[in-house]
Amino acid sequence: MDTTRLRETAQYLVADGKGILAADESTGTCTKRFDALGIESTETTRRDYRAMLFSTPGIGDSVAGVILYDETIRQETADGTPIPKLLLDQGVFPGIKVDTGAKDLAGHPGEKVTEGLDGLRERLAEYAGLGARFAKWRAVITIDEETPSTACLVANAHGLARYAALCQEAGIVPIVEPEVLMDGDHDVDTCEAVTRMAWDVVFGALKDHDVYLPGILLKPSMILSGKDAPARAGAEEVARRTLEGLLDCVPASVPGVVFLSGGQGPEEATEHLRIMNTLGDKPWKLSFSYGRALQQPALHAWAGDNANTEKAQALLKERCDANRAAALGKEFVAA
Ligand code: 13P
Numbered sequence: 001m002d003t004t005r006l007r008e009t010a011q012y013l014v015a016d017g018k019g020i021l022a023a024d025e026s027t028g029t030c031t032k033r034f035d036a037l038g039i040e041s042t043e044t045t046r047r048d049y050r051a052m053l054f055s056t057p058g059i060g061d062s063v064a065g066v067i068l069y070d071e072t073i074r075q076e077t078a079d080g081t082p083i084p085k086l087l088l089d090q091g092v093f094p095g096i097k098v099d100t101g102a103k104d105l106a107g108h109p110g111e112k113v114t115e116g117l118d119g120l121r122e123r124l125a126e127y128a129g130l131g132a133r134f135a136k137w138r139a140v141i142t143i144d145e146e147t148p149s150t151a152c153l154v155a156n157a158h159g160l161a162r163y164a165a166l167c168q169e170a171g172i173v174p175i176v177e178p179e180v181l182m183d184g185d186h187d188v189d190t191c192e193a194v195t196r197m198a199w200d201v202v203f204g205a206l207k208d209h210d211v212y213l214p215g216i217l218l219k220p221s222m223i224l225s226g227k228d229a230p231a232r233a234g235a236e237e238v239a240r241r242t243l244e245g246l247l248d249c250v251p252a253s254v255p256g257v258v259f260l261s262g263g264q265g266p267e268e269a270t271e272h273l274r275i276m277n278t279l280g281d282k283p284w285k286l287s288f289s290y291g292r293a294l295q296q297p298a299l300h301a302w303a304g305d306n307a308n309t310e311k312a313q314a315l316l317k318e319r320c321d322a323n324r325a326a327a328l329g330k331e332f333v334a335a
Pocket of ligand 1: 022138177260261262263289290291292293
């Protein structure tokens with residue numbers, strides 16, 4: 001295992017004020033987002049949209065990595081530049097989603113287990129050849145009366161650990177993503193208990209599988225009230241509970257924690273990150289790996305028409321710059 005390369009890649013992705021743009025929506029998910037805005041979803045429109053995002057002037061000021069989907073890492077821009085090259089030329093590392101999705105967990109209605117280990121060694125070798133420096137695997141944990149079950153937590157942690165070990169063997173930094181969903185009316189105490197349990201089980205599995213912690217990034221959800229909870233915890237409380245949970249559960253040798261947005265609004269996700277970065281010392285970097293919270297305003301502005309490129313790119317740049325400030329614990333002042 002090339003521990004130096006893994007460590008350096010992980011540190012690069014969370015260098016001061018830098019974070020990650022998640023643009024690895026599967027074709028199904030991307031189509032759902034396009035459909036909602038009446039945008040036709042074809043290989044070309046998906047390519048045009050992603051190429052528009054990735055050629056935003058100055059994107060490399062705040063984004064050190066972009067997570068791609070299998071279709072995108074193989075695509076070229078309209079002028080023939082391979083997408084990985086478009087990113088690397090701006091100092092942005094290409095990453096790749098390698099799980100094959102969350103499937104129903106047998107015997108546990110309402111719960112999911114993420115699949116994708118079959119053939120993963122060979123796929124990682126191919127992705128490394130296409131320029132991928134890091135990867136992502138997302139596990140999904142649902143909060144309900146009876147869930148999560150131990151079976152769900154253990155099966156997902158096992159998958160994450162085996163994925164992470166395979167990535168490191170291939171010289172690719174694994175982003176380990178256990179997402180506790182916001183769906184439901186649970187309170188913030190419940191989210192905190194479940195999220196801490198998920199982190200504990202995941203780090204136990206990573207240890208069992210001898211995963212090299214300085215060569216991973218953790219991508220967690222924040223500790224939030226359920227989307228439909230009657231009373232929702234405020235920003236200060238979310239930031240404090242999330243940070244305290246991380247301090248208790250995440251080893252100091254992990255170089256960075258990069259949050260998903262998980263359905264938070266763009267400004268809400270930025271504000272939570274900013275507050276956390278004002279709350280005293282922490283052993284790892286705290287930054288972003290947002291999908292919707294970075295892309296949403298730009299997608300709405302682009303609306304399937306390349307004539308809207310400039311406006312859409314300006315909106316993406318604004319979200320990236322706001323999150324750069326948040327990663328540094330600073331207020332963002334729009335230009
Ligand atoms: P969101 O920030 O939209 O939750 O997406 C991040 C991600 O990569 C989910 O797997």
